[in-house]
Amino acid sequence: MKPVVKRFIFIVVILGLWELGSRMGLWAELILPSPTNVAIALFDGIQNMTLIYDLVASFRRLAIGLVIALVIGTGIGVLIAKSKTADDTIGSMLLAFQSVPSIVWLPLAMMWFGLNDKAVIFVVVLGGTFVMALNVRTGIKNVSPLYIRAAQTMGSKGIDLFIRVVFPASIPYFVTGTRLAWAFAWRALIAGELLTTGPGLGYTLRYASDFGNMSLVIGVMIIIGVIGAIVDQLIFQRIEKSVARRWGL
Amino acid sequence: MFVSINQLNKQFLDKDEKPTTVLKDIDLQIEKGEFVSILGPSGCGKxxxxxxxxxxxxxxxxxxxxxxxxxxxxxxxxxxxxQQAALFPWINVLENVMFPLKKEMAKEEAEAQAKKYLQMVQLGNYLNHYPHELSGGMQQRVAIARALAMNPETLLMDEPFGALDEQTRTRLHGQLEDIWLETKKTILFVTHSISESIKLSDRIIVMGTRPGIVLTDIKVDLPRPRDQHKEEMLAIEEKIMRYLKKEIDKVVSEELSHEASR
Structure with missing residues (x-):
């Protein structure tokens, strides 16, 4: 049996048992709404466009935050890979920052930027920057000395050597850094939105929860999960694999 | 002299910060267009x-x-x-060979030059392949084309066929000989294979180890291709073996005394 088929049957069985439990009244609708009600809530949300607006708003914040995170992260990564002093100072601090969930910055961010988009984007940026910087640093430090020696015998040095050899040689790490930055940023985004104003997927989740609309809560959770899985598996893992193959890793 | 190495010394600091002499008083004169092999046991600093x-x-x-x-x-x-081809995996064969040419000539010119040398190593049909799609021998031929493409007077080869299987190596020996005859480059060829050095070079510099010194300088005055002169080649091989035997014995006895003193 193909994995796809197995996966499909597994999901159908789970949904079936869940629906059955709800119909037999094993748990209250407020505790765990049935799959059909979740589907209806999702359908309604899409039809009256609220979920679509949420998606657009969330993705806008994510895109802005992620782009800023990748740019700053790459800059810091290159700096700490090239300068020993920067690595000893900024580099060691990055690890500490990386181990703190970026959402803890939200209270400060709200004081600095107000209760708005900017505060959420700030948290998203922090979520992605450090992991990107650490991967870029590793990538640049791990460039095979053989490539560098070969390029030097061909007259390449300095900035030319960096642009034409060091940078492309570390692309696999850039891809991994981007994938992890996306994953951290995605989580930071939802957490940030839960605690601020809408529109946005996280905001709608909290709003639905406040009004006891558990069907919509689960519906939004499903959207968040499905988007996360699709971006990670269908986009990033594929790019990562093909890059690794070509780079001979 | 075209290449002239004078009183060359090289010391490394070992892990206890004590200097170890790797190369001692190397003197070597090489004429333009000569094919010179540097032969020695591993660790001789070649x-x-x-x-x-x-x-x-x-x-x-x-x-x-x-x-x-x-x-x-x-x-x-x-x-x-x-020894490893050191091709850049993110660009294709043609772009790899064009790498050293990018700055000094127009794109069309660089492309024509790269293609010329890729044809010389018989890889004219693999321009758009990526390094990971080629066998080890083919990668090494691309590396040779890349080095030749910038038209250097001197070609330095560090055990270029050391990582290849026997048949591929033999075929590449023939190709390298042809390229050398055609381009008249001065070649410095580092190897630990006695037969390889005899087959290819005009002169063989035999090196000893610990510290690395030049033991002897042997002229190989045989017509090419040399496969038809098996006996003369064998005589030279035996001569070199006698020099290297002493070196290998020296290494072994040194290692044994080191072992005993522990």
Whole structure:
């Protein structure tokens, strides 16, 4: 049996048992709404466009935050890979920052930027920057000395050597850094939105929860999960694999 | 002399910060267009010597003059082929060979030049392939084409066929000989294979180890291709073996006494 088929049957069985439990009244609708009600809530949300607006708003914040995170992260990564002093100072601090969930910055961010988009984007940026910087640093430090020696015998040095050899040689790490930055940023985004104003997927989740609309809560959770899985598996893992193959890793 | 190595010494600091002499008083004169092999057991510093000629490693003392200029840093007048092909995996075969040409000529010209040398190594049909799609022998031929493409006077080869299987190696020997006859490059060829050095070179510099010194300089005066002169080749091989035997015995006895003193 193909994995796809197995996966499909597994999901159908789970949904079936869940629906059955709800119909037999094993748990209250407020505790765990049935799959059909979740589907209806999702359908309604899409039809009256609220979920679509949420998606657009969330993705806008994510895109802005992620782009800023990748740019700053790459800059810091290159700096700490090239300068020993920067690595000893900024580099060691990055690890500490990386181990703190970026959402803890939200209270400060709200004081600095107000209760708005900017505060959420700030948290998203922090979520992605450090992991990107650490991967870029590793990538640049791990460039095979053989490539560098070969390029030097061909007259390449300095900035030319960096642009034409060091940078492309570390692309696999850039891809991994981007994938992890996306994953951290995605989580930071939802957490940030839960605690601020809408529109946005996280905001709608909290709003639905406040009004006891558990069907919509689960519906939004499903959207968040499905988007996360699709971006990670269908986009990033594929790019990562093909890059690794070509780079001979 | 085209390549002139004078009183060259190289010391490394070992892990206890004590200097170890890798190369001692190396003197070597090479004429333009000569094919010279540097032969020696592993650890004799032959690769370090080549790396110093390439300008990738600094000598402790002494100097190297190539074509009238003292070697201080790497340059396009000395093409280098390593044991690993060291092709860049993110660009295709043609772009790899064009790598050293990008700055000095227009794109069309660089492309024509790269294609010319890829045809010389018989890879004209693989321009758009990526390195990971080629066999080890093909990769090494691309590396040779890449070194030749910038048209260096000197070609430095550091055990270029060491990682290949026997049949591929034999075929590449023939190709390298043809390329050398056609382009008239001065070639410095580092190897630990006695038969390889006899088959290819005009002169063989036999090196001893600990510290690395030149033991002897053997002229190979046989017509090419040399496969038809098996007996003469065998005689030279035995001569070299006698030199190297002493070296290998020295290494073994040193290791044994080191073992005993522990």
């Amino acid at each position: 690769s370090t010597l080549l790396s110093i000629v390439a300008g990738l490693t600094e000598a402790t003392s002494g100097d190297i003059i190539v074509d009238g200029t003292t070697v201080k840093k790497p340059g396009k007048d000395r093409g280098m082929v390593f």
